[in-house]
Amino acid sequence: MPTRILLEGRPGAGKTTVVRRLSTLLRARRTIGFTTEEIRQGGTRTGFALETVDDGARAVLAHVDFPGPPRVGRYGVDLGVMERLALPPLWSAAADPARGELVLIDELGRMELACTAFQDVVRRLFTSDVDIVATVHAKSDPFTDALKRRADIELLQVNRASRDSLPQDLAARLDRS
Template identity: 80%
Template structure:
């Protein structure tokens, strides 16, 4: 049975840092997926960038200067970034899982979920035979709430107290033969 881990935490808890650290700790597994991070200008958050784990492709996913739609809060979201960068490796992993591969997604958040094709791909991934670790926001959302209720999900809370030890713990768990 595939491993399904959702890492839930509040903004600033360290979810992105945890996923990036986990990706670097993996020695026997190939990680596919993406991370997101804040873009800051003059000490103020102005947007979010998406970066693929393989190839390191980076693009601005959401920004205060983007018109949208869609808009999430004060950010316009560029759905083309999801479709061009995030979806291809995830769709490939869902369609033809490679033994030993691990899907890492940071994150299943409102900006990413504004892309219907991303939601569809995530559903396919959770029905496939591939291990998945994904970060999720702590607030309620019908899509992520449904994932959290699945019987095959391990839901871990990410806090400032455990964010530094979780990557090593997860790497050890995921690399067991």
């Protein structure tokens, strides 16, 4: 049975930190997926960048200067970034689970889920034989709430106390020799 872990936490709890550290700790597993990171100018958050786990490709996913649509809060979202960078490796993993890749997704948030093709590939991944670790906000969302209710999901809380030990604990469970 595949491993399906959702890392749930409030903004700033350390979800991205856990995923990035986990990615560097895994030695015997090929990881694919993406992380997101705030873009700050002069101490003010102005957007979010997306970076792929496997090759470090990076692009601005959302920014206050992007017109949208879609818009999430004050940010316009560039869905093309999801389509160009995030989706191809995810579709490959869903299509060929025998490759044994671990899918890391940071995060299943409103900006990323504005891309319906991303929602489609996430649904496919969660019904295929692929190991997944993904981050989700603690607040309610119909898409992520449905995932959290699945019987095959392990929901782990990320907070300041757990974020330092979680990467090592997860790596020990997920790394294959």
